[in-house]
Amino acid sequence: MTALQTKGRGLPESPPAHQGQEQSAYVLSAIGIAKTYTHGVWPRRRYSKVLRGADLALRRGEVVGLVGENGSGKSTLMKILVGSVDRDAGTVEMSGSLGYCPQMPILYERLTCDEHFQLFGKAYGMGDAKIDSARDDIYEVLGFGDWRESRVEELSGGTRAKLNLGLALLPDPDLLLLDEPYAGFDWDTYQRFWQLTEDRRDAGRSLLIISHFITDAERFDRIYDLVGGRTVPR
Ligand SMILES: Nc1ncnc2c1ncn2[C@@H]1O[C@H](COP(=O)(O)OP(=O)(O)OP(=O)(O)O)[C@@H](O)[C@H]1O
Ligand SMILES: [Mg+2]
Known part of the structure; x- marks a missing residue:
């Protein structure tokens, strides 16, 4: 496993969701991810603390959901995992090849x-x-x-x-990160999407899927809720 970047400034604010396991036991492991966005310029500068120590991990052959309400920070967390947005704190480790499907094509x-x-x-x-x-x-x-x-x-x-x-x-x-992939799909395509997901899981591939609601919870191996900037395993 390769450490992508290790910026870890200080300890995570909460114990990692996958505490007690070696970080290297996963194809993806993120610990203590924090992110604050800055808006405007001084003296009207404002800060929004979006992530406050989020932890997330995926094993080989797992389909994991990341759920949260609009603006909770799901896309921000995924962009940090992919490396397109810088994090303020935390570590991300990943092994194998990565595919990313952004929310906005x-x-x-x-x-x-x-x-x-x-x-x-x-x-x-x-x-x-x-x-x-x-x-x-x-x-x-x-x-x-x-x-x-x-x-x-x-x-x-x-x-x-x-x-x-x-x-x-x-x-x-090996690892697919999908940000609301089926939001625009019709029913037939939605079914095809889940067939594709199951085939990938059977082939030992891993998927992290963002959704702001989950109607088919049983299709996921595990689900994290993103609440108050932290991931809560269901
Ligand atoms: N580049 C940016 N600069 C400043 N603020 C941002 C930026 N990107 C996102 N934000 C803010 O961070 C918060 C989280 O945004 P994010 O897009 O991660 O949420 P989300 O959970 O994916 O929401 P949605 O369900 O609507 O897709 C929001 O308040 C958003 O306005
Ligand atoms: Mg989003």
């Missing part, structure tokens, strides 16, 4: 779905044959192959969400 309006897979596949260091077969599997599983040659600007919100998820799935990562 980051797509290029003028490129087609096929062109996105090609672009991202190259960035992941995949060969053409591997990109083609992984891309076709994703079209099949999520059911949007009819849109393969359409530009993003022509896609519905739900199809954009499928492409956003598909790009995270493309390199078949």
